[in-house]
Amino acid sequence: MGSFTKWLGAxxxxxxxxxxGAAIGFAIGQFVSGFSNEDLNKExxxxxxxxxxxxxxxxxxxxxxxICLLVLASIVIKADGKVDQRELDxxxxxxxxxxxxxxxxxxxxxxxxxxxxxxxxxxxxxxxxQNMPHASRLQLVHFLFGIAKSDQYVxxxxxxxxxxxxxxxxxxxxxxxxxxxxxFDVSANAFKILEISESASNEEVKKGYRKMVxxxxxxxxxxxxxxxxxxxxxxxxxxQSAYETIKKERGM
Numbered sequence: 715m716g717s718f719t720k721w722l723g724a725x726x727x728x729x730x731x732x733x734x735g736a737a738i739g740f741a742i743g744q745f746v747s748g749f750s751n752e753d754l755n756k757e758x759x760x761x762x763x764x765x766x767x768x769x770x771x772x773x774x775x776x777x778x779x780x781i782c783l784l785v786l787a788s789i790v791i792k793a794d795g796k797v798d799q800r801e802l803d804x805x806x807x808x809x810x811x812x813x814x815x816x817x818x819x820x821x822x823x824x825x826x827x828x829x830x831x832x833x834x835x836x837x838x839x840x841x842x843x844q845n846m847p848h849a850s851r852l853q854l855v856h857f858l859f860g861i862a863k864s865d866q867y868v869x870x871x872x873x874x875x876x877x878x879x880x881x882x883x884x885x886x887x888x889x890x891x892x893x894x895x896x897x898f899d900v901s902a903n904a905f906k907i908l909e910i911s912e913s914a915s916n917e918e919v920k921k922g923y924r925k926m927v928x929x930x931x932x933x934x935x936x937x938x939x940x941x942x943x944x945x946x947x948x949x950x951x952x953x954q955s956a957y958e959t960i961k962k963e964r965g966m
Contacts, residue, residue: 728845741827793875839882849934896952907956
């Protein structure tokens with residue numbers, strides 16, 4: 715249990731409070747043996763002492779991103795009315811790849827409880843957008859599409875839930891459609907990924923590409939650590955591939 719305590723105390727910041735903190739408390743109380751809500755309260759008090767004045771975004775820890783993924787993943791997984799094992803396996807595998815087996819095991823002690831609690835997507839997203847920069851919120855939406863696609867079928871209920879979450883996170887419709895297009899192998903999606911129309915001129919294509927490179931460059935997620943750069947690089951590669959597809963089709 716020592717590793718769990720160390721992970722929770724060192725890795726979490728803003729997510730120890732608010733509706734996300736309540737979900738963590740529920741999960742700990744129900745599904746994490748040897749660790750009580752009293753222990754959680756001590757970690758919350760310790761975090762408050764660590765908070766320094768300055769930008770609110772400075773309070774975002776790598777673990778905060780991790781917990782936000784788990785909470786939002788639990789909402790999307792339940793969107794179609796059932797919990798698919800392939801979706802659970804995808805989330806776990808992603809966490810093992812990003813964080814290693816021990817840290818993933820700690821995260822899933824919480825996830826097993828969080829997924830059994832009804833969580834308000836709106837309230838959770840308000841907390842996230844108040845504490846997390848835009849680039850990180852885009853990465854959250856990208857991860858959620860990966861979960862939805864992991865069982866080979868993206869049902870309408872999942873799409874609607876992710877779209878709703880994106881809206882709550884202040885991710886605009888154009889960005890949402892761009893990320894969504896990265897998960898569907900259709901030629902026209904190359905234009906959606908670059909957020910341009912199929913009638914765009916070659917110069918507009920180049921301009922759109924440069925804009926997306928700037929928006930989604932992995933360097934924007936450096937503060938979250940190496941663990942989260944893989945997903946950022948995948949998203950960045952989708953932009954590169956979309957641009958290459960259009961260039962090839964047009965002979966640019």
